[in-house]
Amino acid sequence: MTELKLREPLIFELSKPGRQANTQFPPQSAAADTAVSQIPAHLRRAEAPLLPAVSELQAVRHFTRLSQMNFSIDTHFYPLGSCTMKYNPKACNTYAMLPELAGRHPLAPESHSQGFMACMYELQEMLKDITGMQGVSLTPMAGAQGEFAGVAMIRAYHRARGDLERTEIIVPEAAHGTNPATATMCGCTVKEIPCDANGDVDLAALAAAVGPKTAGIMLTNPSTLGVFERRIETVAKIVHGAGGLLYYDGANLNAILGKVRPGDMGFDVIHMNLHKTFSTPHGGGGPGSGAVGVGARLLPFLPIPIVGFDGDRYRWLTLHDLPQSIGRLSGFMGNAGVNLRAYIYMRLLGREGMVRVAEFAALNANYMLARLRAAGFDPAYPMRRASHEFIITLKRQSREFQVTAMDVAKRLLDYGFHAPTTYFPLLVPECLLIEPTETEAKEDLDRFCEAMIAILREMEQEPGKLTSAPHTMPVRRLDDVRAAKQLDLVWKPAA
Amino acid sequence: MPFIPHTPADVDAMLEVIGAKSIDDLFDEIPASLQAPALSRVPPALSEMEIARLMGERAARDGRPLSFLGAGAYEHHIPAPVWAIATRGEFYSAYTPYQAEASQGTLQVIYEYQSMMCALTGMEVSNASLYDGASALAEACLTAVRANRQSQSRRVLIPRAVNPTYVDVVRAIAGNQGIQIETVDFDPRQGRTAVASLQRWARQDVTAIVVQQPNFFGCLEEVDELTDWARDNNVFVIALVNPTSLALLKAPGQWGRRSDGRQGVDIVCGEGQPLGVPLASGGPYFGFMTTRMQHVRQMPGRIVGRTLDAEGRPGFTLTLQAREQHIRRSKATSNICTNQGLTVTAATIYMSLLGGAGLERVAALSVQRTSELVAALGAVSGVREVFCAPRFHEAVVALDRPVAPVLAALARRGILGGLDLSERFPELGHALLVNATETKTAADIGRFARALAEVQSITVGARGAAQQRSMT
Numbered sequence: 001m002t003e004l005k006l007r008e009p010l011i012f013e014l015s016k017p018g019r020q021a022n023t024q025f026p027p028q029s030a031a032a033d034t035a036v037s038q039i040p041a042h043l044r045r046a047e048a049p050l051l052p053a054v055s056e057l058q059a060v061r062h063f064t065r066l067s068q069m070n071f072s073i074d075t076h077f078y079p080l081g082s083c084t085m086k087y088n089p090k091a092c093n094t095y096a097m098l099p100e101l102a103g104r105h106p107l108a109p110e111s112h113s114q115g116f117m118a119c120m121y122e123l124q125e126m127l128k129d130i131t132g133m134q135g136v137s138l139t140p141m142a143g144a145q146g147e148f149a150g151v152a153m154i155r156a157y158h159r160a161r162g163d164l165e166r167t168e169i170i171v172p173e174a175a176h177g178t179n180p181a182t183a184t185m186c187g188c189t190v191k192e193i194p195c196d197a198n199g200d201v202d203l204a205a206l207a208a209a210v211g212p213k214t215a216g217i218m219l220t221n222p223s224t225l226g227v228f229e230r231r232i233e234t235v236a237k238i239v240h241g242a243g244g245l246l247y248y249d250g251a252n253l254n255a256i257l258g259k260v261r262p263g264d265m266g267f268d269v270i271h272m273n274l275h276k277t278f279s280t281p282h283g284g285g286g287p288g289s290g291a292v293g294v295g296a297r298l299l300p301f302l303p304i305p306i307v308g309f310d311g312d313r314y315r316w317l318t319l320h321d322l323p324q325s326i327g328r329l330s331g332f333m334g335n336a337g338v339n340l341r342a343y344i345y346m347r348l349l350g351r352e353g354m355v356r357v358a359e360f361a362a363l364n365a366n367y368m369l370a371r372l373r374a375a376g377f378d379p380a381y382p383m384r385r386a387s388h389e390f391i392i393t394l395k396r397q398s399r400e401f402q403v404t405a406m407d408v409a410k411r412l413l414d415y416g417f418h419a420p421t422t423y424f425p426l427l428v429p430e431c432l433l434i435e436p437t438e439t440e441a442k443e444d445l446d447r448f449c450e451a452m453i454a455i456l457r458e459m460e461q462e463p464g465k466l467t468s469a470p471h472t473m474p475v476r477r478l479d480d481v482r483a484a485k486q487l488d489l490v491w492k493p494a495a
Numbered sequence: 496m497p498f499i500p501h502t503p504a505d506v507d508a509m510l511e512v513i514g515a516k517s518i519d520d521l522f523d524e525i526p527a528s529l530q531a532p533a534l535s536r537v538p539p540a541l542s543e544m545e546i547a548r549l550m551g552e553r554a555a556r557d558g559r560p561l562s563f564l565g566a567g568a569y570e571h572h573i574p575a576p577v578w579a580i581a582t583r584g585e586f587y588s589a590y591t592p593y594q595a596e597a598s599q600g601t602l603q604v605i606y607e608y609q610s611m612m613c614a615l616t617g618m619e620v621s622n623a624s625l626y627d628g629a630s631a632l633a634e635a636c637l638t639a640v641r642a643n644r645q646s647q648s649r650r651v652l653i654p655r656a657v658n659p660t661y662v663d664v665v666r667a668i669a670g671n672q673g674i675q676i677e678t679v680d681f682d683p684r685q686g687r688t689a690v691a692s693l694q695r696w697a698r699q700d701v702t703a704i705v706v707q708q709p710n711f712f713g714c715l716e717e718v719d720e721l722t723d724w725a726r727d728n729n730v731f732v733i734a735l736v737n738p739t740s741l742a743l744l745k746a747p748g749q750w751g752r753r754s755d756g757r758q759g760v761d762i763v764c765g766e767g768q769p770l771g772v773p774l775a776s777g778g779p780y781f782g783f784m785t786t787r788m789q790h791v792r793q794m795p796g797r798i799v800g801r802t803l804d805a806e807g808r809p810g811f812t813l814t815l816q817a818r819e820q821h822i823r824r825s826k827a828t829s830n831i832c833t834n835q836g837l838t839v840t841a842a843t844i845y846m847s848l849l850g851g852a853g854l855e856r857v858a859a860l861s862v863q864r865t866s867e868l869v870a871a872l873g874a875v876s877g878v879r880e881v882f883c884a885p886r887f888h889e890a891v892v893a894l895d896r897p898v899a900p901v902l903a904a905l906a907r908r909g910i911l912g913g914l915d916l917s918e919r920f921p922e923l924g925h926a927l928l929v930n931a932t933e934t935k936t937a938a939d940i941g942r943f944a945r946a947l948a949e950v951q952s953i954t955v956g957a958r959g960a961a962q963q964r965s966m967t
Contacts, residue, residue, distance in 0.1 A: 010603070010606075010607060010610075011607050012607070012610065015850075021849070021850070021853070024574045024849055025852070025853045025856050026933040027860075028859075029860075029863070031863050032856075032859040032860050032862070032863040035866045036743060036859045036862055038862075038866070038885055039743070039885050042719060043744055043745055043885070045742070045744055045745050045746060046745075048742065048851030048852060049741065049742060049746070049851045049854070050851065051611055051614060051846050051849070051851045051854065052611075052850055053851070054847060056574075056848060059576065059847045059848050060580065062847070063576075063580045063604070063843075063844050063847075064583070066599075066603055067580065067583045067585035068585060070585045070586065070589045070598055070599070070600035070601055071594070071597040071598065072586070072588040072589040073584070073588035074588045075585060080590060085588075087498050088588050089498065093582060093587070095546060095551075096775075097773070099559065101550075101557070101775065102773040102774070102775050103559060103775075104557055104774060105562050105564045105774050105911065106568050106778075107564050107914055108557070108560070108562070108911055109902065109911065111903070112557050112906060113557055114557065115554055115557040116557055116776055118553060119550075125536045129534050129535060129536035129537055132531070141626040141627065141630065141778065142626060142831070142832065143833075144820070144831055145831075148668070152667070155671065177819075177821040177822070177823075177832075178820050178830050180820075180825035181820035181825060181827040181830035182830040183825060184825045184830070185668075185671065185672065185829065187671040187673070190824075190825045228524045228525055230524055232526075233526065233529070259522055259530070260525055260529045261531045264531065265529060281588055282588065282590040282591070282836075283586070283589075283835075283836045283837025284586055284589045284591070284598075284604070284836030284837060285592065285623070285797065285833055285836035286591075286624075286626075286779075286833035286835045286836045286837065287781075287835045287836075287838060288833050303667070326667055327664070327666060328667055329630065329667055329668065330626065330627050330629055330630060330664065330778065331567050331568075331627050331629035331630075331658075331661065331664065331777065331780075332567075332660075333776065334777065334778055336775060336776035336778050336779075337773075337778060337779050338778070338779055344550065347540070347541050347546055347549070348498075348540060348541060348542075348546060350497075350538060350539045350540025351537045351538065352496075352539070352540065353496060355534075356499055357499075358522075359521075362518070362522065363506065363509055363521060366513045366515070366521055369513075370512045370513045370514070374512075384524070385521060385523070410596065413597045418594060419594050419597075438498070438499050439498045439499065439500070440500070441500035441501070442505045468805070470597075473596035474599045474810070475596055475804040475808060475810035476596070476805040476808075477805045478596065478804050478805075478810050478812045479802050479803050479804065479805075480812055480814070483800040483802035483812050483814040484815055484816075484817075486802075487620075487791070487814070487815075488800055489609055489620050489800050489801075489814075490613045490619065490620060491607070491610040
């Protein structure tokens with residue numbers, strides 16, 4: 001079992017007026033005071049903001065200790081379904097942070113940007129190849145913004161054709177919450193359709209849902225249920241036949257890298273989560289990068305800027321080149337530094353490595369599924385292959401032993417594993433969505449499976465160990481209801 | 496195989512447990528007709544040594560020019576501990592703190608960050624960050640529409656002195672939800688938004704006004720007057736601010752001269768990059784947003800709260816999640832899922848190292864360097880400062896000839912001389928937006944001014960031709 005029982009006061013509690021990390025201060029001068037005195041008093045602050053006053057060592061120790069209170073890929077197996085927590089190669093950070101690249105101003109002229117732009121152009125080309133799309137824009141700053149760009153392009157396409165009634169977006173009920181939320185942000189309404197008992201889209205429900213108001217459908221494939229949508233070509237036929245377009249949510253692209261291409265499945269637009277499939281860091285919840293790819297129909301609507309190449313020089317494509325673009329989604333060109341890390345990752349893997357990703361992600365997932373099933377856990381879709389992830393439902397154990405999926409998740413922390421995704425997708429009761437990724441070794445998968453088996457035994461013999469878990473973390477289970485009711489969002493000095 | 500640990504024996508043993516003959520069998524549910532062709536545009540793999548060389552060459556090609564570019568992204572000194580700690584694997588390779596007990600480090604950092612942003616902006620609550628400053632402004636406009644219940648119009652006033660790229664982003668993100676953007680002119684002499692030009696909107700249904708401080712031109716707005724006007728007309732104020740400037744300038748929570756308790760703005764947002772985040776070609780940065788407690792349920796994005804654990808000890812967790820997409824789906828306040836955790840971690844370390852006093856010095860030296868820059872450039876023949884309002888660390892100067900060739904000639908001398916404004920703001924003439932932060936020395940400024948003088952004198956012959964071109 002791991003012990004993570006650290007405690008650390010707030011940085012404000014370490015603070016003492018007059019203490020400073022002076023080395024970090026620019027010099028004080030009379031000239032600066034004179035320059036500042038040009039600013040009228042009524043526009044100035046009366047007193048300095050209440051930020052901490054600590055020494056450099058105090059700050060370093062404080063944040064280092066806080067880092068030690070986290071699980072991470074570098075320290076723990078992190079099989080968080082739908083999030084693709086694979087190894088983030090150190091080289092990606094080191095070479096994206098070369099001083100010239102880290103210091104490049106986003107508005108630097110093309111004459112001083114050819115090296116950087118070459119990387120972005122090649123990244124665009126590689127992503128087109130992998131997705132089977134005609135055009136790529138790297139500007140969306142996260143998956144959800146990629147989704148926004150995709151649906152906004154679908155709307156722009158219909159509008160450009162004078163097809164103004166098409167404002168309905170169809171999503172399967174198992175979809176990520178971002179799908180319906182995105183549709184709303186794009187001014188669309190949402191129509192949810194069910195899946196059948198084997199996890200495929202209910203084709204009859206789909207056929208009944210489409211019509212002259214259909215803007216498009218948002219799908220993940222493999223779906224959020226961890227299985228491949230086998231009748232995707234029929235789905236495409238039905239939606240295209242009704243005049244709608246198909247949106248591919250790239251959350252699960254890791255499962256099919258180099259095996260199947262969304263463009264070949266009939267999708268018109270896709271977003272990719274570069275922080276999942278292409279291993280840029282998750283950073284404690286971001287930054288991500290949500291590059292979008294499109295087929296021929298949506299090319300004119302891609303968000304700007306994009307890097308173009310005339311065979312000699314790279315240049316920025318802007319509104320002059322793409323007058324029908326849905327516009328700009330960020331102050332500059334999106335999360336360029338994240339895109340650089342993805343570029344380096346893809347060059348390290350190369351052509352062969354890309355295909356191996358999907359193969360070994362599938363091997364690891366199917367292996368864990370087989371082991372857990374043999375140990376008495378229930379797969380949510382027992383008749384199906386796992387993709388790169390799979391769902392276990394604890395419905396039976398929950399009834400029998402009065403424990404929940406959340407209890408199992410918390411107990412796994414005590415065994416030194418980050419918990420799988422819990423309670424998603426919402427339609428599978430008491431579920432764990434498990435995604436090992438291709439970078440985990442068999443021994444680690446085995447250790448996880450053995451922990452699950454031990455927890456199963458605890459359920460029968462001493463369920464209290466689960467319901468009161470975790471026991472080895474810096475805190476015991478937290479009171480979320482209190483957190484939402486008695487809001488404490490900001491530290492305030494004692495009066 | 497890069498980053499795949501399996502030995503052939505592992506693969507055999509695993510396939511046996513699965514009951515499959517080969518890895519290909521695992522893909523047997525995918526229709527054969529959909530099999531992907533071999534990748535043609537992904538080159539063969541490189542080793543790390545080869546990547547090191549490639550990236551080194553690419554970086555060297557772009558070089559390290561002396562830059563006076565600002566316009567929303569600013570070069571500041573970043574203390575060595577900031578990224579040494581932020582890139583520790585425990586922060587760098589963790590994810591969203593959904594399992595709070597195993598993520599107390601990230602959660603406490605965000606709680607400290609929220610506290611610091613409230614201290615800087617003078618507001619009561621902060622979220623855990625948004626993507627960048629521009630998208631934060633779009634989200635702020637949408638938040639104002641939800642929160643200002645006295646307004647039905649979805650009309651937002653955005654002065655022309657607000658960063659024009661940000662306005663493009665607001666249009667792209669919020670436009671599909673029926674937000675109506677109205678522009679307000681700036682005073683051509685002062686370079687700031689004139690309260691008089693707001694009068695045509697008085698007593699009309701306006702949801703919000705955006706006030707950028709310092710504005711896009713680097714000029715300081717009369718924020719008290721603008722805020723009081725908005726209060727008198729039931730218009731929400733969205734302050735768009737540079738966080739470095741807040742060490743010196745009045746916090747938006749104190750804008751306005753009213754004494755009836757209705758002082759201060761409603762929403763504050765902005766670009767967090769100046770707080771320890773490298774320029775890095777435009778991202779990843781982070782957008783911040785703070786507001787009053789009464790609007791907290793209208794905020795987009797993650798929020799961290801302090802609570803108690805089962806033993807009554809304090810701990811941190813994500814809270815108010817009923818606003819968010821994974822719970823509320825189509826009725827969420829935004830589709831945003833992530834925050835910019837890593838850059839927020841860097842900013843929190845940066846603010847801790849600098850403190851209020853250090854940040855004030857950074858701001859003051861930036862003001863000083865910018866005034867020295869304006870003086871040095873103004874001494875070059877044919878160059879003058881355009882506006883007379885007090886400024887922070889950016890200024891508009893006008894040349895006597897088209898800007899683009901001058902900037903190109905400066906770039907050939909290794910100097911990025913600022914941003915050409917002539918396309919966006921043709922009424923300002925041959926205008927150039929320049930910035931100097933604490934990272935620029937007197938020698939750097941002297942080098943820029945001498946190079947500009949040299950370029951101006953060399954392009955004298957070209958001047959006539961350029962003027963001819965601009966006339967045709």
